[in-house]
Amino acid sequence: DTGVSQDPRHKITKRGQNVTFRCDPISEHNRLYWYRQTLGQGPEFLTYFQNEAQLEKSRLLSDRFSAERPKGSFSTLEIQRTEQGDSAMYLCASSLLGISDTQYFGPGTRLTVL
């Protein structure tokens, strides 16, 4: 158990619906990352936060995607108007700036868009 939790673990939705995922990082970690992993591929960077500030967003993160980290604790990733191509595993990781850049990963949320 790495200490990073994600909810839900699985989500099945119909195309066009909105979905929201939550990530709770290790409590003292100030950096939080979202990655997306499709079948047979390595994870791809989506966005990251340092405390509550969203400092970088990948071009993969279209305007249907939004992420927040209010108060610098948990984070949410919302996908609006889901498409079948959004089906993937969404991974969250956290790390502690200044100590090491070891990222601790959560178990992921597997999204299936029908």
Next chain:
Amino acid sequence: KNEVEQSPQNLTAQEGEFITINCSYSVGISALHWLQQHPGGGIVSLFMLSSGKKKHGRLIATINIQEKHSSLHITASHPRDSAVYICAVRTGGSNYKLTFGKGTLLTVNP
């Protein structure tokens, strides 16, 4: 061409064999990570390297910065080592984001 290439994509071994997984990258990096992913998604960090060699139990990771190449070795492999092994690089800057290879699926048969 991906910035991070791994080989082989799939590897099957008999218990006890010595395993090598290779990673090549095409960009300047500040660190390279080896990670392990079991079925169901959980990813665990095994090593972070910026030079030389690291060892942890039966796992050894090496990196050659000049050749932009790293290897992960597993000695005396065991069926519980079966997993996907992923190489990832940090390309510098302040964001610490990782760029991942596609992974190597290792199956160790008893």
